[in-house]
Amino acid sequence: MISVSNVSMRYGAKILFEDVTTAFLPERRYGLTGPNGAGKSTFMKLLSGELEPQKGTVVRPKKLGILRQDQFAFDKFRVVDTVIMGNLPLWKALAEREELYAKAELTDEDGMRLGELEGVVSEEDGYTAESDAAVLLDGLDIEEPFHNRLMGEMQGGQKVRVLLAQALFGNPAALLLDEPTNYLDLESIHWLQNFLTHYSGTLITISHDRHFLNSVTTHTADIDYQTIITYTGGYDDMVLQKTQVRSRIESENAQREKKIAQLNEFIARFSAGTRASQVTSRKKEVERLETKELARSNIARPFIRFDQKRPSGRNAFEFKDVTKGYPGLPVIKNFSASVQRGEKIALMGRNGAGKTTLLKALLANAPGVDSKDVGIDSGLVTWGHEVQVGYFAQDHREEIPGGTTISDWLHNFDPQAAREEIRGLLGQMLFTGEEGMKKTEALSGGEAARMMFCKIMLQKPNILVFDEPTNHLDLEAINALNIALQKFEGTVLLVTHDEDLVDEVANRVWYFDHGKVQDFAGTYEEFTSTVAK
Ligand SMILES: Nc1ncnc2c1ncn2[C@@H]1O[C@H](COP(=O)(O)OP(=O)(O)OP(=O)(O)O)[C@@H](O)[C@H]1O
Ligand SMILES: [Mg+2]
Missing domain, CATH: 3.40.50.300 (P-loop containing nucleotide triphosphate hydrolases)
Known part of the structure; x- marks a missing residue:
């Protein structure tokens, strides 16, 4: 115990x-x-x-x-x-x-x-x-x-x-x-x-x-x-019991507030007059009622929106015969694909199938990404006109330096942005007031992810590459991300095990299995029903 x-x-x-x-x-x-x-x-x-x-x-x-x-x-x-x-x-x-x-x-x-x-x-x-x-x-x-x-x-x-x-x-x-x-x-x-x-x-x-x-x-x-x-x-x-308890407390609160309002009205009307003792007792009553005020729920939804500084060319990017592996362990063999602006691709497949490996390698020299990966082993990657990539890495936490604050770190990604602008962005992402001054090493898992979204929102790229973005996120934030990805007008590459997110965002699937990638034009739901047949 x-x-x-x-x-x-x-x-x-x-x-x-x-x-x-x-x-x-x-x-x-x-x-x-x-x-x-x-x-x-x-x-x-x-x-x-x-x-x-x-x-x-x-x-x-x-x-x-x-x-x-x-x-x-x-x-x-x-x-x-x-x-x-x-x-x-x-x-x-x-x-x-x-x-x-x-x-x-x-x-x-x-x-x-x-x-x-x-x-x-x-x-x-x-x-x-x-x-x-x-x-x-x-x-x-x-x-x-x-x-x-x-x-x-x-x-x-x-x-x-x-x-x-x-x-x-x-x-x-x-x-x-x-x-x-x-x-x-x-x-x-x-x-x-x-x-x-x-x-x-x-x-x-x-x-x-x-x-x-x-x-x-x-x-x-x-x-x-x-x-x-x-x-x-x-x-x-839990949710059921919590909402029941909550609605009971809320209705009690409503009644209490009504009562406070009545008492206050009495106080306002008679405080200058002769009924001093009655006014005093009512003031006391108001104080007593107010101390019962309930702490507010801490559940809140961030507002995520990805804008593009400018759109990419019609051809977003193209791979030819891309091969990548580790010594003694081939991961991806001869993968070719061409991606049009606005396509939203879900990378699916079991743990270890090579999704992160491929993304990391492809992005090694992508515009807008400074990645330490050595890149692909062989093949050709061509990025389209004006492409800018916004990358949310699976291990994004390593990218966040210690010893700085959320607000200062974000400022690096758009030095032109006024402090006010950054503060507005932070507020919409639930870092209100002094939260923006929070030290980066103190961030919780979900807060660190929210901060990465802030960074990408400032960069305004036209290709989003998101590797497991929902890990660490609470339900409200996952929902906000889902909507933002649906509304985004650029191109998306998405790895996630969240089926709702995949079904609602992606219109093309790359399915990774034993070194091969199946390229399917359609939703994941359509893909699974076609493959199952
Ligand atoms: N050393 C610290 N100094 C200041 N604030 C801190 C420190 N450690 C944690 N916090 C803050 O306390 C709060 C709770 O953090 P915690 O990591 O426990 O959250 P959590 O419920 O696990 O969240 P998540 O679901 O995102 O993992 C966060 O706002 C975090 O920024
Ligand atoms: Mg935590």
Whole structure:
């Protein structure tokens, strides 16, 4: 069990939640919900102990399994080491021990330290760490040959499995997952759902994926109104109960406001007259009523619109015999296509089929993109007249430098823009008031994505290349993005696992399968029904 007592958290003027008391029980599976920036990741860090609450206490079991929102954090480590890092004290002891043994000569002090480290290693089952990790990985379908690879070489679905093995390492009593379905294709999501419904400890998972939450969770802890309320049932059950409670409170509020208005009228009319005591008592009554004022819901919808500085030529771009792969691993072979201005193409296919690889390679020398990729292996890419590309990379977070503010960073992309203009843009993207001065490293996952959209809205390109733009976004933002992409008059290349988005935006499909790309003129729905026949 994890129990939370009187916990409060705020950043500057923004109150995330105040005086929260709640508990998370074994054999229950909780969804932790709330819009982008509500404080879900922050709350999870309080639960795990990574962050101390500004007020209140958290009591937790000794071993917790954690899967963080940043799934690129371990890219430089071997897969099996990443798993062992699930037990940080053990990992640190192993690393320090190795360092000491590597020394040519050991001092007495080193010898003492080695003794201590051996103690930690044996207490934490360190002698079987590698084999324990291997067993977990096998169980999650990551086969032996992958165990010594670097995390950076693994594709999305595999990465999440490794990180899950990390979380499960050492049999934790509770499992905390921050947006585990990001970067997963549908098949992997179904696998994860099945896996989690069989987990018997306490599960707490953050997600913006309604289907996922409904199928996995038994309870929902929702962050809103500056507090956390736990409902029984999955996401849809929560929304239903929440709206019922909300409409009751709203009607109570309406009545209260009516009453306040009447009292105020009385006060205004008689305050100068002889009924001083009655006026005073009514003033008190107004004060009492007003303190009951409810915190506003933090659910809000951004307004996204992509304009073009100028349209591209009629032929947006053309590829001929494009081939791309990694050493020993061909990904795309001899792909040719020609794309007209205004076409909206969905790149579909399983995790690891090569969508991101192809996009990165194609965009290496595209106008408007400064990418570190080396480009395609062979073939020809021709960009059309006046083309400008706006790229939303799958790992866009790496592009955002630390040590600056949202507003300053954005200013780079349109130095001519007046501060007012940037402020207007930020406001429509829900960074109101002092939020624009927020440090870039403090941004939540959804806020970082919203900021990337701001950048592209300033650049005003005529080709949008979006790789998994809905990961991290809440429902309101996904909806706003959907509308913006439908209305955009330029050309779109879109990778997403969000079927609604694909169906409503794309009018052409590139389906990636084993190095081949099927080019289909029509919607994804039409594509699947044609292929199924
Ligand atoms: N160190 C910090 N300093 C200032 N503000 C912070 C800091 N850390 C987080 N915040 C702010 O607190 C709010 C909550 O962030 P958090 O990452 O918990 O949101 P979230 O609910 O997980 O959102 P998302 O769905 O986008 O992942 C955000 O507005 C974020 O910018
Ligand atoms: Mg988060």
